Amino acid sequence: MSDQDASLINGEEQKICEVLPFVDDDYGGVIVEMKTPMDNKSFVAALKYSFAQWRLQGKKGVWLNLPLSHVNLVEPAVKEGFRYHHAEPTYLMLVYWIPEAESTIPLNASHRVRVGAVVLNQNKEEKYGTLCGTGVWKIPTGVVDEGEDIFAAAIREVKEETGIDTEFLEILAFCQTHESFFAKSDLFFVCLLRPTSFDIQKQDLEIEAAQWMRFEDSACQPITQKHDLFKAIHLICSMKMEKRYTGFSTKRITSFFDDKLGYLYSNKQEDMNNHIS
Amino acid sequence: MSDQDASLINGEEQKICEVLPFVDDDYGGVIVEMKTPMDNKSFVAALKYSFAQWRLQGKKGVWLNLPLSHVNLVEPAVKEGFRYHHAEPTYLMLVYWIPEAESTIPLNASHRVRVGAVVLNQNKEEKYGTLCGTGVWKIPTGVVDEGEDIFAAAIREVKEETGIDTEFLEILAFCQTHESFFAKSDLFFVCLLRPTSFDIQKQDLEIEAAQWMRFEDSACQPITQKHDLFKAIHLICSMKMEKRYTGFSTKRITSFFDDKLGYLYSNKQEDMNNHIS
Known part of the structure; x- marks a missing residue:
């Protein structure tokens, strides 16, 4: 024009x-x-x-x-x-x-975000859902909804797949891959949760069954052996149970870009709480 | 139809x-x-x-x-x-x-991803760029391009803003905020880098000047005092310099969702390398 x-x-x-x-x-x-x-x-x-x-x-x-x-x-x-x-x-x-000057229009969203949830109870059992029809026990996973916090998505997915209520503890790791669909990328966050209820009630239609599984047994599954990422998750959980691993926990914070409230994920939250109001 | x-x-x-x-x-x-x-x-x-x-x-x-x-x-x-x-x-x-069954069309990308880069040299100085016209010294930041790895974006932004070559060490923390533009969310990753060249050459037109800044001086800037996120970054860097903080470093890995190669960001990489080929 x-x-x-x-x-x-x-x-x-x-x-x-x-x-x-x-x-x-x-x-x-x-x-x-x-x-x-x-x-x-x-x-x-x-x-x-x-x-x-x-x-x-x-x-x-x-x-x-x-x-x-x-x-x-x-x-x-x-x-x-x-x-x-x-x-x-x-x-x-x-x-x-409109202006002659270079555009400052923000770039479009480039990533889809997913979560995987490891729920460890006091008996060192992980909670697993299973993919319908595949016979493979896997941790609950799902896509983070638009506008949803990562930790909230993990809690929601566990509830949807198993009926268990949980509390978020830490991001243990995350994985970035590309061309997940067309040119878009994928970020997958591995979350550690603590159960606050224990009776499993399978809820999601996609899930065939849900059960608590002994941590050692989950390691022997072919999916854990075959996939780098599952192997890594299992190893990280082992280290975590031995208190040799520190993930990122949450803190409510204001972003400096646009002064919006959000969550900071970092370790050593106890030190942070003393310094940041 | x-x-x-x-x-x-x-x-x-x-x-x-x-x-x-x-x-x-x-x-x-x-x-x-x-x-x-x-x-x-x-x-x-x-x-x-x-x-x-x-x-x-x-x-x-x-x-x-x-x-x-x-x-x-x-x-x-x-x-x-x-x-x-x-x-x-x-x-x-x-x-x-087409099918009667529920759609399995993947959800659209929901997040934009940004990086902020802290470059610490042997003298415990951080490298800062400055926003053109604002007089505020800030760490190099920028948007991760479509298909770009987070650590690569941090290296690129430092090079573009200051001419310095760097090596990626760790993700120190990240921040998620919502409604960054319209309904889309924002993930901001704070990266720690080690310089492999030292002569600053301001390159980016958006940048007024670039300089090495003493770590202590960067803490006194009003922007660090005012913004939760900058305060947190500064505190994390302090802990890191005292070897009391563990971020996430990278490992090449295959995602289990689609068998695509990607990077896993986690701590304790030395343990992982012994277990995952």
Whole structure:
């Protein structure tokens, strides 16, 4: 969308146009959220008129959130210079950078995050779920939901797969792999949990059975022998039980990037608590 | 797209239609990649014909990769029942789940990953870059590129901001925050590096200056005092220098999810190396 387009619209169509519905973002840009249906021609006219205003106001990034119901506006938006940013099942987010200066539009999300949960009870038994139909006993695993804390996802997965309530202790390790789906990467966090209830009630449909398993027996499973990662998890748990291993526990903290509250995962939390309020 | 549609097309238009260009994925589905331009009508006909074949073949997920140049096909695809999965600046990925059974389409990426790099030299000085114009000395930070290892991103950011070559030692801690942009979350990994070259050459345009800073001086900066996360990083580095802290170092490993090679980050690597080939 050039300045010329904008002034043409300014001169000729200003009276019949309204600025598209938008809110300011925190970085000098605007977010357009289309809520009522609109035909392509009115949309393009309103878009050109809105850009004229936003340029005058020195706006930077223009985000355009198009719900699935507004799919007709995707093509005209791209033809006006918008580019895709990210998409979820129900909407597509496009973006347009107005200034001459280099874009500071944030990069898209690049990683999916998964958790695996090791639950150790006082008898040094691990809790295992089993994959339906495979006959392999494995620790509960699952994908961290959007907006969910890693430790909370581990607690949730254990509850869903076995009915056991747990308390999060530590991240023991994590693994990063690439091209997990298309160009996206995967982060898998191994979590150690302590049970606060003990009666297993298989809950998840994907799970065939759930049981407490002796730590030594879990080591003998072919899956533990075959896979580097399971072998490593088992070894780390051995060291942990002998108190020779320190994972990362949580602390509520404010991020310096955007002052958002989050969790810091680190070891030596007892020292940290004395220094950070 | 119903079975009825498919059989109609099967009977009446089969001769003039070809199956859309596709490759099989590893999970019983197909990936359609549109490379030559196509008008909407031919696309819908070819899509219906293709679905008839894929149903017969028992295919599950159908991925449709539409480059920006094929934006005209987004609306017809959605009208045929496709939903958005993810998008990058140059393409939109849509997906359609054929079976009656619950979809096993992987969730979209939910996290952006960032690194912060602490470089400690023999004199117990940290290396700092500074944000252009702010007058604040800070450690080099940056976003992990798609497909990039966390430790490699830390090495790259230090090189880009200061010209220093480094070797990765450990992840000291990490921080998870939410709604970093829209509904997406953020993982920030604090990396400890050892310099292998020492002459600072400021390289990045975003950086005003770069210098080695005495560890004690870096603690006195208002940014370290003000922000929980910087305070925590400083404290962790103090403990590390006194050999009272154990972060996570790397080991090449195969993930059990998809047999992809990746890196495991854990402590006690010396023990692991004796057990895992």
